[in-house]
Amino acid sequence: MGVEEAKKIMMEHFANAARRFGLNELYGYIYGVLFFEDEPLSLGEIAERTGYSLSHVSTALKLLESVGLVKRVKKPGDKKAYYTAIKNIREWRREAYYKRLEEDIEQTKINLTRALKEIEGDDSEEAKRIRERIEFALERNAIAEKIVNIFLKNDEDEVLKKILECVEKKIREE
Template identity: 60%
Template sequence: MGIEEAKKIIMETFANTARRLGQSELIGYIYGALFLSDRPLSLGEIAEITGYSLSHVSSAMKVLEGVGLVQRIKKPGDRKAYFVAMKNFGEWRSSAFYENILRDIEETRDNLLRALNEITEDTEEAQKIKEKIQMALKRNEVAKRLLLTIMKFRSEEEILETLERCLKKG
């Protein structure tokens, strides 16, 4: 198998992951192109690699930037924006990725509590909804605790080593 075939497999893998996550395959193709690149790429270069229009690439890039999977870079003396893929845990930690997830978790918690406070009826349906909200609040708290724990580590290796030590202890 040649390099080009290997690159195609990687790009398809990222595109399939994006689809499974409910996103456009373009998001996966863009991340794949940046992941494989040894240098920052412009929107035009990404459009050329993926075969999508500049406007589609630009829209998808906003999603990728928003979740912290890519970073925008400016080159001195060049008006174009260039992009690189965030490839490891340390880069994600330093981006807004985890802070955005944490903010979403906290917003979800606030909205669940607001919904819970709105239920003043004492009916069977109201009780069922309250129970569902309480369960969602418990899951939300677990998600927050997990995220805050992960954010304390400096690298993927440190997380894995800690998990392995915990599992060995039983």
């Protein structure tokens, strides 16, 4: 089997993960290529290793960079952009996933509050129904905000262990 076979297995895993998220397999292959490299690679090197065109790889790298899975780096004295994968998935979840959730929660709170102000003083039946729905959404949004903040401010593994302990205890009690 060996190293190359292990890399091939993981490359397919990353490609399949991309497919599961509705993306082209190229996204997974790019991440896989970068995942196994110790040094950043140029756009051309990534295109060569994946077998895809420069334009396809460039487009995919922009998305991977925007979601925080890939980081663009510069080498001193070189004008080319180089790319490296975020290999610590815990770091990725904290910096990309949870921070984006936090931003979405904040934006949701702002918009729900704005919508609620728009129907202030309106006592129609429709306004009452909408107000109830918005207030319910605000309550759920506040819960989501607390949960995300717990993950951002604490060690993720510890939080998950505590959650599992609580759930398992609750199940045993029932």
